[in-house]
Amino acid sequence: MTYERSTPAPAFPYELRTFPVEAVDGKVPEQILAWTQAVSLGFYGNATSPEDALKYVQHEVVDHRMAMGAYIAGGQTPAGAWGPEYPVATYAYHRKDLNVGGGTLMPVHQITAVTVRPSHRRRGILRAMITADLDRAKAEGLAIAALTASEATIYGRFGFGVATHACEIELDTRNGIAFHNPSAAATGVVEVADATVVRDLHNGLFARVHNASYGSIGRHDMYRLVASGQGNYGAMEPAPNVRAALHYDESGEVDGYVTYKPAAPAVEIIDLLAATDSAYLALWSYLGSLDLIQSVKWKMAPVADPLEWAVAAKRGYKRTDSEDHLWLRILDVPAALSAREYLADGSVVISVKDALGHADGVFRLTVEGGTGSVERCDDSVAAELAMGVSELSSLYLGGVTARTLHAAGRVTEEAPGAVARFDRLFTPPAVPHSMTNF
Structure with missing residues (x-):
């Protein structure tokens, strides 16, 4: 196994190491076992057995996952404490793609497993890790980084912005579901299946849904176990009482599934993928x-949910929570903006501030025939809108408008009408929705 070492500054008492997550001769190396235990500590999970760690690694190899750890420089720890082989902070990344419209799946840098041991916080460790990682991603040609955050106050200072939201819903089903148009919910057939079938169907079906869903981001290989209730980080044993149903289209092909866990009088959806409305x-x-079920609950419903408008009893559809979901961080403004789909032509000049330097500058976006091109401008060109990279990252998919961020004091209009012009250009083809936690 090879890994990279870097020490950001002499005064920084930690060494950063980056290494591939992989098994050697059928076993998990001690370095990865210790790293995995540190991740479990950070997320309050159960201590990971070597057997479970091997199962994790077998899936993470598929994703080409890379791990990073911050280790105490000099290798000295107090007697009885975890030894220096355990990182005091963890971080990992893999690469998938993001649906940015127009049939384009854009490669993105997905960040996960970020923890810092409580006894080593506020010492610049996270900043050192994320700075080194974003530098590497930019150097390797990635235009956007992405994450889903356990805490919503951490990542804005590193240039990340909320790009999509997920809703937690509860649907009253005490009298079944009456639809405005019953025939719309009566095509094909639905049959019960063993949950293990979903594990094998997941990747192919997700690819269909992902390709058709604006704002969707790729799923890691462990997701097929999570979706089918066959395992998860912290517990690789199958979850009890996970049920599954498949939808077959008119030709008999599976084009959707739902996995769920009943706990009468309610049902909680684990995963739901449907390739058609x-x-x-x-x-x-x-x-x-x-x-015997009175309600169905789901934590990953889209903001614009057809179900809400399909049911006759609209008041029976309740959003019980709404939360930021996918966070994006633009690293390369020309590459990111030129990849996105546009529904209107026009031009706007944007000033972007980026404390890390990746996206800093003034850029002219010109859209002709729905295709965007971006020119980096010199100091003689006056910006029409000014914003930080976090704001541009939130605006990228159109999940929020420049008008809203302008009203919030986060976007400055330097030329009259620029906010409206920006919003016309960035009108999304659909409300962005990500179905992936990572």
Whole structure:
């Protein structure tokens, strides 16, 4: 196994090491075992057994995951404490892609497993790790980094911005589900299946949904276990009482599934993928037919949910929570903006401030025929809008408007009408929705 070492500054009492997550001769190396234990500590999970660690690694190898740890320089720890082989902070990344519209799946740098041991916080460790990692991602040609955050107050200072939201919903099903148009939820057939079938269907079906869903980001290989209830980080044993149903289209092909866990009088959805609107509504119709169930709950519903407008009893559809989900961080403004789909033509000059330097500058975006091109401008060109990279990253998919961020004091209009012009250009083809936690 090879790994990279870097020490940001002489006064920084830690050594950063980056290494691939992989097994050697069928076993997990001690370095990865110690790193995995540190991750479990940070997320309050159970101590990871070598057997479970091997299972994790077998999936993470598929994703080409890389791990980073911050280790005490000099290798000295107090007697009885965890030894120097355990990192005091963890970080990992892999690469998938993001649906930015127009049939484009853009490669992105996905960050995960970020922890800092409580006894070593506020010493610049996270800044050192994320700075080194973003430098590397930019150097390797990635235009955007992405993460889903456990805490929402950490990542804005590193240039990340909220790009999508997920809603937690609860649907009243005490009398079943009545639809405005019953035929829309009655196409094809829905049949019960063993949850293990979903594990094998997941990747192919997710690819179909991902390719058609604006704002969707790629899933890591462990997701097929999570979706089917067959394992998760912290517990690789199958979860009890996970049920599954499949939707078959008119030709008999599976084009949707739902996995769920009943706990009468409610059902909680684990994962729901539907390649068509009719499959989506048919799966909900099935859930509404479950006996002794009064409500169905889901934590990953889209902001713009067809179900809300399909059910006749709209008040039975309740959003019980709404939370930031996908965070993006633009690293290369020309590459990111030129990859995105546009529905209107026009031009706008944007000034972007980036404390880390990756996206700093003044840029002219010109859209012709729905295709964007970006020119880096010199100091003689006056910006029409000014914002930070966090704001541009939030605006990128169109999940929030420049008008809203201007009203919030986060975007400055330097030329009259520039906010409206920006919003016309960035009108999204759909409300962005990500179905992936990582």
